[in-house]
Amino acid sequence: xxxxxxxxxxxxxxxxxxxxxxxxxxxxxxxxxxxxxxxxxxxxxxxxxxxxxxxxxxxxxxxxxxxxxxxxxxxxxxxxxxxxxxxxxxxxxxxxxxxxxxxxxxxxxxxxxxxxxxxxxxxxxxxxxxxxxxxxxxxxxxxxxxxxxxxxxxxxx
Numbered sequence: 001x002x003x004x005x006x007x008x009x010x011x012x013x014x015x016x017x018x019x020x021x022x023x024x025x026x027x028x029x030x031x032x033x034x035x036x037x038x039x040x041x042x043x044x045x046x047x048x049x050x051x052x053x054x055x056x057x058x059x060x061x062x063x064x065x066x067x068x069x070x071x072x073x074x075x076x077x078x079x080x081x082x083x084x085x086x087x088x089x090x091x092x093x094x095x096x097x098x099x100x101x102x103x104x105x106x107x108x109x110x111x112x113x114x115x116x117x118x119x120x121x122x123x124x125x126x127x128x129x130x131x132x133x134x135x136x137x138x139x140x141x142x143x144x145x146x147x148x149x150x151x152x153x154x155x156x157x
Contacts, residue, residue, distance in 0.1 A: 033102045040095050047091025054084020075137050082130045086123055093119045 058081035061072040096115050100108040 029102065036098050036102050040098050043091055043095040043098060047088045047095065050084055050091060051088035054081050054088070057081075057084070073137065073140070075133050075140075079130060079133050079137065082126055082133070086126050086130065089119050089123050089126075093123075 058077050061070075061077045061080060064070040065072045065077075093116060096112055096119075100112045104112070
């Protein structure tokens with residue numbers, strides 16, 4: 001045969017070419033895996049930074065309200081913190097997805113599925129609560145804004 005072999009796909013090619021192609025595939029996969037290994041901690045760090053920034057902002061808002069420097073309602077503080085937590089969770093989930101993106105094993109996929117399910121459920125409930133709080137805060141602001149103006153008009157009329 002002289003070093004020539006028929007590959008699984010039906011094409012004629014030399015064993016050397018097949019070996020070189022396999023090495024190229026391994027090199028590309030290794031490069032991608034190494035690149036993703038550098039990106040994952042960065043994405044996790046961004047997620048953690050978002051949560052820390054949100055917590056710091058919520059604490060500042062709470063303290064500013066406590067010393068009467070600036071008024072922030074309890075709901076407004078919760079909304080601020082909740083939004084940051086939700087965004088931080090999204091980054092963490094993204095890092096988990098990246099960790100299993102290159103050559104995942106069945107165990108990796110099962111772990112990712114469990115983590116994604118837990119974080120998704122947490123995020124769904126958090127988003128729903130944030131929407132409800134946002135509606136409540138807007139209604140309170142509208143009532144506070146419309147209240148004196150409406151009362152003044154009815155007293156004149």
